Amino acid sequence: MKFQLLPSTIDENGQASARQHLACFVVDDRIAFDAGSLAMSCSEGQRASLRDIVLTHAHLDHIAGLPLFIDDLYSTLTEPVRVHATDEVINVLERDIFNWSVYPRFSELKNNHGPVMIYKPFKLGVDFPVGHLQVRAAPVNHQVPAAGFLITDMETTVAMSGDTSEMEEFWNMVNARGSLSALLIECAFPNELQDLADLSHHLTPRALEVELEKFEKTDCPIFIVNIKPSYRDTVVAQINELRLKNVNVMRIGQVYDW
Ligand SMILES: [Zn+2]
Numbered sequence: 001m002k003f004q005l006l007p008s009t010i011d012e013n014g015q016a017s018a019r020q021h022l023a024c025f026v027v028d029d030r031i032a033f034d035a036g037s038l039a040m041s042c043s044e045g046q047r048a049s050l051r052d053i054v055l056t057h058a059h060l061d062h063i064a065g066l067p068l069f070i071d072d073l074y075s076t077l078t079e080p081v082r083v084h085a086t087d088e089v090i091n092v093l094e095r096d097i098f099n100w101s102v103y104p105r106f107s108e109l110k111n112n113h114g115p116v117m118i119y120k121p122f123k124l125g126v127d128f129p130v131g132h133l134q135v136r137a138a139p140v141n142h143q144v145p146a147a148g149f150l151i152t153d154m155e156t157t158v159a160m161s162g163d164t165s166e167m168e169e170f171w172n173m174v175n176a177r178g179s180l181s182a183l184l185i186e187c188a189f190p191n192e193l194q195d196l197a198d199l200s201h202h203l204t205p206r207a208l209e210v211e212l213e214k215f216e217k218t219d220c221p222i223f224i225v226n227i228k229p230s231y232r233d234t235v236v237a238q239i240n241e242l243r244l245k246n247v248n249v250m251r252i253g254q255v256y257d258w
Contacts, residue, residue: 039068056162
């Protein structure tokens with residue numbers, strides 16, 4: 001399974017920077033988990049082959065690239081872009097994004113080949129197919145309805161938390177599954193902003209350490225994602241100070257092969 005966190009910013013030299021404003025993870029160049037930087041940072045190969053997008057929640061940093069991705073492809077699509085999300089997230093997208101004021105309601109539009117975007121609602125706690133993958137979602141603990149995922153191609157299985165604070169059901173789902181190749185978990189704010197992390201339902205390094213004590217697969221590689229760019233250096237330093245086993249910060253743009 002090829003897994004890539006797409007870049008979302010460029011540095012002063014025009015190169016992808018390590019700052020992660022937006023969340024978008026592409027699996028096997030074909031399926032996106034969240035769409036924050038999808039339209040802006042995907043390769044042309046990914047743009048040509050990627051037609052399934054699975055959403056953790058509807059916050060802007062996770063969906064910003066979705067309307068633009070469909071816009072780019074609008075006239076050339078020979079099949080619709082499939083947006084997999086819970087009913088709650090779909091309702092937010094229809095009400096607040098694809099509402100003809102912010103952007104066109106693509107779910108009502110067709111090109112010469114047919115619909116350009118369709119919704120594929122999923123339920124929490126039940127496996128659902130997405131292209132060549134099978135996905136299961138569990139509720140996580142964020143400011144809005146949000147899900148974490150178990151993603152498998154039947155050989156490799158990866159877990160990702162999405163945005164969250166302390167969790168229970170996600171860990172139950174992950175611990176109940178066989179071997180895992182990787183766990184992706186967020187850590188948005190530094191320890192000194194614990195109040196802000198509590199308010200916005202995110203993790204700090206100290207809270208991350210508590211969460212990882214619930215993770216029973218002690219040999220599984222763990223990758224930290226969704227660090228707020230303004231605090232990245234501090235958060236990374238605080239994570240490193242904890243000397244947690246198997247924990248690394250995910251490299252933006254790198255293709256991991258699991
Ligand atoms: Zn969020």
